[in-house]
Amino acid sequence: MWKFPGGLSEPGEDIGDTAVREVFEETGVKSEFRSLLSIRQQHRHPGAFGKSDLYLICRLQPCSFTINFCRQECLKCEWMDLENLARTKNTTPITSRVARLLLYGHREGFDKIDLSMEELPAVYTGLFYKLYHRELPESYTATTGTD
DSSP: OOOOOOOOOOOTOOHHHHHHHHHHHOOOOOOEEEEEEEEEEESSTTTTTTEEEEEEEEEEEEEEOOOOOOTTSOOOOOOHHHHHHOOSBBBOOOHHHHHHHHHHHHHOOOOOOOOOEEEEOOOSOOOEEEEEEOOOOOHHHHHHTOO
């Protein structure tokens, strides 16, 4: 089955950093975080140590294109055309849906699908948090005077 690279976060590791690290570990491709695309929530996941599992899918920008995949984690690794990936039967439901989402973003603009990240100050002095959200149109922000 074809699927996107993925894996578990390290304690304290940010979402984008996990995605970049896992893609590099599995494929050898260097990348940069662009956005959060979707979240899968699953309860009673057998590999989640008795906890509920959240699986976050990120959009990354490749910085390199040569594949040098990890043979302990992958049987095969290759760049694929998104239309072919969205249509193939030899994939997971998540992979085909995200491939269709990416096709839509590529054609209509990623601003229509991206959950961008913004770092904001927390109520606790000196701490910050990351908020993932859809960007508001500039016309709405200018009209309401909000950030």
